[in-house]
Amino acid sequence: MNIRKATLTDAEGIAKVHIDSWKTTYANIIPEEYLNSLSYEKQAKKWTNIISQEIVFVAEDNKGKIVGFSSGGKERSKKYKGFEGELYVIYILKKYQRRGIGKSLIKPVLDEIKKMGLNSMLVLVLEENNSRLFYEKLGGVKLDTVEVEIAGKQLKEIAYGWEGINTLL
16 A cells, blocks of 8 residues: 555545535435535546645555545644644545554644644534544544534534644554
8 A cells, every 4th residue: 555645646536535425424314415526527527626635645556546635734724722633524435444454544633733843633523423433543532522513414623733743543
């Protein structure tokens, strides 16, 4: 498995992982018609823009196919005092989960957050998403539960935080 910084040419691969991961992760959580309406083309345009402005990392299999990605930086909401960094996203194709790729994708995000002089981090994850257990295993402390609306459905999101990221991995 190769982990590297994403380039603009990775936008299509990231978009495919993003949508395919949503369809497997959020089945029975987010309305099916919404998941079926997601567009690889629109998502690729979105990721082209994100890659040009933020730090994004990809995980590639031994054939160079993108199978996961992550992104992070400064905490965006300014709602959680003492938590300066944020893991914005991390998605891995279902077939490649539970192989240590998640930790491998978090590490470069942590390194970037540290380079910014930040020492803490949080992540927001849907309460019904079983991947939240990954953050609990990494020692994430539940900070908050907030209401969010996705595709017209009210859902709960959990904020997990780490006060010190130097020992996270």
